[in-house]
Amino acid sequence: MQPNVNVISLVSVGRHPQSGRARRAEQDGRAVELGLKLAGKNLTVVHAGNPQEPVLRQYAGMGLSSLTVLEQAQGCDALPALVSFLTENSVNIVLTGVRSENGESSGMLPYLLADQLNWPLVPRVADIVSVSAESAEVLLALPRGQRRSVIVTLPFIASVDNAAQEARQTAFGPGLRADFHVLAMDTVVDEAAHQWKITAAKPRPKRLKVVKAKTAADRMKAATAKPVGSGGKIMKNETPEEKAKAIFDLLLEEKVVR
Amino acid sequence: MSDFSSTARSLNNGVRRDPRNEWIARNRLHPLHDSVMSARQGEVRGPSGLLRKNPHIIGFIGPNGIKRIDRANLSSTELNSKKRTSEAQETLLPLHIVENPDGYIMVVADMVGGRLTRHDKDILGLAHQLATEKAAVAVVLVCFGENKETQFDLAGVDRLIHLAGQEFNGFAPEARLAALEQIETQFYPDYWLFPDSVNGGADLASRLAARLGERPATQAWQVNGTQTICRGASSSVDISRATPRILMLLEECADAIDRTRHQVLPLALDVNVNTKQRLFDQGQIAVDSNAVPLAEAEFILSAGNGIHNWDQFHAAAAALGATEGASRVAVDDGFMPRSRQVGASGTWVTARVYVAVGISGAIQHMQGIGQCDKVVAINTDAGCDMVKRADLAVIADSEEILAELTRLAQQHASLASLEEKSDAA
Structure with a gap:
């Protein structure tokens, strides 16, 4: 779109929700897809971690000629390495997923990057509509399928939502042939995370429906009665215009009609 | 002998039967039947002096001529309107008073559509659980933009900071973050509680945590004063850790408040939001x-x-x-x-x-x-x-x-x- 805009997509190793095997992460794949749409061949894809990880070939198989890996051992903090990489290279747009599928998956990485670099951050992006020299128009994915248009100054960080364009299929052969630029970095071990106790997820207890009725008849009524609203307004003898106006006013008040 | 003595005692006690009244009471067609029955309403003694209850007096004859017993008290609740009963319940709930709080717990609510969501109410419930572990801590609700909620007192809000300015409406994370930073410096709360939701709660919490340099607990679902259990790795593991100051909580992390009323006193906050704006909201766009x-x-x-x-x-x-x-x-x-x-x-x-x-x-x-x-x-x-x-x-x-x-x-x-x-x- 804009050849002079430098776009970086940050990728991580995902986790398949059923099998638990390593895979191309859902949102990171979308971040690469969005980056390819913006920058085409000039997209830089960066991973902080183990360069031998076979999943990285799945990202490379999306049509990338090369991939940059900031080499780190397991259990290290990716933030300092990424901050130093982003400050050394002139970058305009950084795309990440919202939450990683492995580890703490706090979703804090884009926020910490934005805070350390003092860049603006747009959360949960569905699409980047246009990019100019100073600013970009971004579509945010709101809950319930809604979209919000936001203009953000360059450079910025965007986390890519699941509502963005789905990642393209990966090709195995081109993925194997892609070059990996491995950069050695100063690593910082995440000390705080070593204090944590990590166990397999316990199923959360279902909330019990507690009926606070005093008598048996009240309990019976609570178990069997049809849901009844708390005494709504009933319009019977007004004209159709007044009735429709009342409904429309309610829709305006609830802001579902804009 | 014993037989004799017992009859003698009953005669001495002086409980006397009225055979005519009993006969009228048995005969429902007798013209004096109603008056005799109503005269017996109070205390009725049997022939041996025992107190007798008449089970046939309870209830009333329904429209089909069948006797009905109203155990659920439905007829009296139908007479009162529903609103009046709910008002009566509200006045019954005891008021939870926090005077001169030593500390604050900030709950930043999503307020989707200007009302507290179920998620927000759960978090207010959790805030009160955390507040009981310390003395004199007030739970403060921080909300932005328009506010249509009328039941803050029943949801467990001791203090309220409502930032209604135009600059907080819509997508305004920068202005909201600046206001939260102001709250941090002015009150230094014990905990910051946010809903871990897509409605903006997680976004604002992450911004605040990054700005304050605190490591937050995300997707937390079991929290007490010392330990927090969070979900991690796309909800496949539980992480137990010490409770941090900033928490993003999942739904149903605690039960909502339902037995007390709260004060909802406004807290004064001097807001001067002069941040350099780099995100410009263009409004929501129409979708199919x-x-x-x-x-x-x-x-x-x-x-x-x-x-x-x-x-x-x-x-x-x-x-x-x-x-x-x-x-x-x-x-x-x-x-x-x-x-x-x-x-x-x-x-x-x-x-x-x-x-x-x-x-x-x-x-x-x-x-x-x-x-x-x-x-x-x-x-x-x-x-x-x-x-x-x-x-x-x-x-x-x-x-x-x-x-x-x-x-x-x-x-x-x-x-x-x-x-x-x-x-x-």
């Missing part, structure tokens, strides 16, 4: 409402057996920008696809506003709309269940109301576009 999945649609116009003009219904839904739903009858009759069916065998919807046109409200359908906030019913039958459930019910033929609604929506849209043009010019 029928492309939104029915389960998560915000505004549903739903059709039932009372619709005869289907073209008009589709036109009305398009004009209002509503997602279309249908009752089972409309789907079975082939007017709407199965994917549009609302109810137990179709989709359980979560819409904020649900407009039911010509749907009388079978129990399966009512289950499907259980989570909707506002229900509007358009129906010709004033006695149907949907009208009882609805917040606004209109008793009229659907066709003329839909025609009028379509006209109003088009008028509103044309006015809005005119305003936009004048703004641009």
